[in-house]
Structures are given as C-alpha cells and as structure tokens.
Amino acid sequence: MSNKKEHSVYISNKNNCLFTEQFDSWERFDWNEDMPPYFKRLNEINDDRSFVILACSVMEYQIDRFLKTFIPKPEIIINDNANLNNKILIIQAFNLIPPHFVQIMNTIRNIRNDFAHNLNIDSFSDSNKSEKLPKHIKEMERLWEKFKNDMCYWNKGESLRLMYKDIWRVCVEGLRVYESNVRLFRQETEKVEFIEHLQKLSTELADKREKDEQEAVLKIYMPWRK
Numbered sequence: 001m002s003n004k005k006e007h008s009v010y011i012s013n014k015n016n017c018l019f020t021e022q023f024d025s026w027e028r029f030d031w032n033e034d035m036p037p038y039f040k041r042l043n044e045i046n047d048d049r050s051f052v053i054l055a056c057s058v059m060e061y062q063i064d065r066f067l068k069t070f071i072p073k074p075e076i077i078i079n080d081n082a083n084l085n086n087k088i089l090i091i092q093a094f095n096l097i098p099p100h101f102v103q104i105m106n107t108i109r110n111i112r113n114d115f116a117h118n119l120n121i122d123s124f125s126d127s128n129k130s131e132k133l134p135k136h137i138k139e140m141e142r143l144w145e146k147f148k149n150d151m152c153y154w155n156k157g158e159s160l161r162l163m164y165k166d167i168w169r170v171c172v173e174g175l176r177v178y179e180s181n182v183r184l185f186r187q188e189t190e191k192v193e194f195i196e197h198l199q200k201l202s203t204e205l206a207d208k209r210e211k212d213e214q215e216a217v218l219k220i221y222m223p224w225r226k
Helices: 036-043 048-070 084-094 100-117 124-129 133-146 160-189 192-221
Strands: none
Touching: 036 048, 048 084, 048 100, 048 160, 084 100, 100 133, 100 160, 124 133, 124 160, 133 160
C-alpha cells in the first residue's frame, strides 16, 4: 500500500498536505482484525444499491476511526448528530492526508446518496434515470483512471460496481495506513518536552523580533550606523 508509483493514491506531492506519504510501520497494522468481515459481506451482495450503501457505511466507520486518532475529544464531533459530509469536511480542513482522498470520499458519498434517495435507481445501469448519478459516475471514472495502478477489481466491460469497490478499497486502506502517521504526530506533540520546546522557541523568536525592531529604529534615526 505504500509502494511509490506515479500517481499512486497513497502518496501526494509535497506541500499538498502535512503527510505526503506513509511513515514506516512503527506500530502493528490491525487491518486484518476488523475489515475482512466487511469485505465478506460486500462480496455476498448481488445488487448495486445494497452494495453501495454498505460500502459507504464501512467508509464512514473508517472515517470515524481516523478522526478519533487525532481529535482529543472526538465524542463532540462523532455522535448521532454528525453527518458524513461534515466528517469529510473536517478531514479536508485539517489537510493532514493527500487531498485526493477527500475527492474519493465525496464521490463515494455522492453515489451512495444517489442510490439511497432515488427509488428509481437499483443499479448503475439505471443512471439515465437520475440527474446527478451520471456526473458522479464520470468523477468515479476519472479517479479510477488517475490511480489505476493501485486498482485491482474493475476491468473494461465489467460492472461499475467493481469500479466503485476499487475506489472504496483504496480510500479505506489509505485512511487506515495514515492513522499511524497521525497517531505518532499526536503522541509527539502532546509530550511535555514538545510543549517546552515550543515555549523556548517562542522566547527565542520574541528576542529576535525585539532585536530586529530595535535595528530598524536605529536605521531610521541613525542611517550612518552600520
């Protein structure tokens, strides 16, 4: 999942976000402890509507996990009053991980809403019965094509459900692997030593600011002074 490829979904360009790639695995990866049952349930579903809705629910579960990793009091945000859109906006606002994950999350959410709120849509082949679904499918296709090196389910001519599964899989995997980055970041920034370092740094910066201001005043009133 951390393999560096051109246009890999798991990495980002520098300055796009705080963490542009996954750290070395400093903690035990627990993917196999909770995700296989969800994959099994999804693999047993035969209709697009049920598949899309369950997959999006699993993504929201992973989003909740991710938010709990770095928010000190997650219960304020992750509760019955919070909706998926707001949770995605929080991830976008903090800009911790590659921004294309937000694009994928929103695409998954939008397609889920198309199926959940339109009784005329039972499968991706019903997209002509929806005003919004064709546009969301095009966005899904764009994301799949951009990160196709990391995709493994869909092939040309097959059901779009597999394409949806592809972008869903890399999304939940990406959120899971970046948990380690965020957890380590939070651990280190909450240490007393880190706070003391910031206090020392602020003192040094304040001293420098005062010195620079004094020099600026002297240059105005004593321009001959070097």
